[in-house]
Amino acid sequence: MRYLLRRLLHAVFLLLGVSLLTFLFSALAPGNYFDEMRLNPQISPETVAALRAQYQLDRPLPVRYAHWLNALAHGQMGFSFAYNSPVAPLLWARARNTLLLTVTATLLAWLLALPLGVWSAARLGRAPDRVISWTTATLLVIPDLVLALGLLIIAVRTGWFPTGGLTSVGFDDMSPLHKLRDLAWHMTLPVTALVLAALPTLVRHVRASVAEVLEAPFLRAALGHGLPHSKLLYGYALRAAANPLISLFGFSVGTLLSGSLLVEVIMSWPGLGPFLLEAILARDLYVVIGGVLLSMIFLVAGNLFADVLLYWADPRIRTAASAK
Amino acid sequence: MKQRRKLMIWLVILGALHGIIAAAGFFAPYDPVEQDRERPYLPPMHIHIVDAQGHFHLRPFFYPLRLREGSFDQYEEDTNTTVPLRFFERGAAYRLLGFVPSRLHFFGVAGARVYLLGSDAYGRDELSRILYGGQISLLAGLLGAGVTLFLGALIGMAAGYYGGWQDELLMRIAELFLALPWLYLLFALRAFLPLAVSPLEAFLLVVVVIGMVGWARPARLVRGVVLSVKERDFVRAARGFGASDFYLLRRHILPETASVLLTQAAILVPQFVLAEMTLSFLGLGVPEPMSSWGNLLATLQQYNVLVSYWWMYLPALAIVPFFLGYLSLASALQERAGAYKIEEKGNWNPS
Secondary structure, three states: OHHHHHHHHHHHHHHHHHHHHHHHHHHOOOOOOOOHHHHHOOHHHHHHOOOOOOOOOOOOOHHHHHHHHHHOOOOOOOOOOOOOOHHHHHHHHHHHHHHHHHHHHHHHHHHHHHHHHHHHHHHHOOOHHHHHHHHHHHHHHHHHHHHHHHHHEEEEEEEOOOOOOOOOOHHHHHHHHHHHHHHHHHHHHHHHHHHHHHHHHHHHHHHHHHHHHOOHHHHHHHHHOOOOOHHOOOOOOHHOOOOHHHHHHHHHHHOOOOOHHHHHHHHHOHHHHHHHHHHHHOOOOOHHHHHHEEEEEEHHHHHHHHHHHHHHHHHHHHHHHHHH | OOOHHHHHHHHHHHHHHHHHHHHHHHHOOOOOOOOOOOOOOOOOOEEEEEEEOEEEEEEEEEEOEEEOOOOOEEEEEOOOOEEEOOEEEEEEEEEEEEEEEEEEEEEEEEOOOOOOEEEEOOOEHHHHHHHHHHHHHHHHHHHHHHHHHHHHHHHHHHHHOHHHHHHHHHHHHHHHHHHHHHHHHHHHHHHOOOOOOOHHHHHHHHHHHHHHHHHHHHHHHHHHHHHHHOOOHHHHHHHHHOOOOOHHHHHHHHHHHHHHHHHHHHHHHHHHHHHHHHHHHHOOOOOOOOOOOOHHHHHHOOOOHHOOHHHHHHHHHHHHHHHHHEEEEHHHHHHHHHHHHHHHHHHHHOO
């Protein structure tokens, strides 16, 4: 338990550090949201000053940080200048779309990567392993920007998939089944891009850790005892190889909010990505800080989740932790 | 031996790729900002060696493109006239590697314009723009990696050598930077820097932003090396003879980190080229009329370009051979470093 508590404390400090860092960066920033307003002759300097005061931009940085932390403790993340509304609900609405995309993609990627990796490891050096290795190596040298744009071009030229958005026009009038189909149709392209981008790393890790375990004497013994191959691979080998994979899974969970940013922008998926980009271009300070912090919370939570899983799955960690 | 050969092969390939980009002026037939408003979005021209009558030509040639009748953006080949391709043709003035003024181009045609990879909205030659854009993107990647490795080596050495609370503080900050997703970090850093700047400033800004993102990993690796090296006998002996901290770090410790830094460089450069591409693609990087692989791709954000002009996607493919080269180089370097480590322990001799 001490082990988990220490991890939790560590996570909290990390988040505080990130928020402080983003605030410091924002203080170094030349210009702010109201600069453009100041150039507008129809808005008097007093109005701009009043607005700045209203959003507390005229206060010194430590005061603003303390104020913001206090608001955060009450579940708020400041105010968006551009939307003139609290940041938290705005972010949440977009984060939901992002999660819809990334949870699907992550699950798919892992469901594909596990059997592919195990299969590849079981036939190390033979034809299936070669094919899988070459495919992952090819995918690895295609950056996600290139991949996503390529998929988009294919979609546009064939007309098989929509080129953006979450739903079709007239979505509200559809029957539930149609709604689901429409959504899946819109998700196909971004999910494919995300899965293809994540797959090579996952497959390679699964392959490496399973291949290592397959060398172990206990598995040779089990094979000698005549256990069926599939049970051997998925029941014993995968379980023994799970340790690094759990950490990797934690990382997958952690990047749920941040990993799809670019793909969302390219495929015009109304998630956090385009929203944040827009906020950056408009200098909508608290939205940027909120977005960064939200994705960080996910990252830290993912790592924490992996730690808990490891603690639960690996007796060595439990004994090491209680021995301390 | 085999590792050494692999390393050399990839180094040669990468050298050739960089050479082509560095000598963009020579390989590009035109100036990258030269416009031809008569020919927007011209599709890539085909090289022929057999003409419409079935005659074979030793010298490759083109058919000029003309608008298809009754259309405003569909082109067809005009098979009445052939335009022979000439090698080592004189054309637009440029400076080779930024110094040597020259007019010599690898290829060109007389009296017409040839678009091997098509043209963009202003009739600018896409091939020339890709080659010149590569200079910006690669330079951003290389300089960014330089900044990162410098910062990483400095911080890593300081943390590893001095230890104590300095080490503790620096490594906590490094952890923070490692935890942040790099694209977010890039965004956040860029968000708080000025948006409307001149192209040169924008380029330097991109380099600085990219350079500041990645220092944490090399710093940690360097720190690890320093921690083990500073207890080695030759360092202790030098210290015993009264060597100063600076001398020790420069003369005995820095050379030991070279292998780690080299491997990191091979990993970081392609990542940073991609970072430049991403920033410029999103409109946060190098602006027009300067071309970079990222801002060349930015036109794809317009729907009509995406639908009709597929050759605007070609700049994306330019980075793939570089990625392949650098990743292979990194893995070859890692293998070599691994082999050395085992060799040093003395229980197994490779090759």
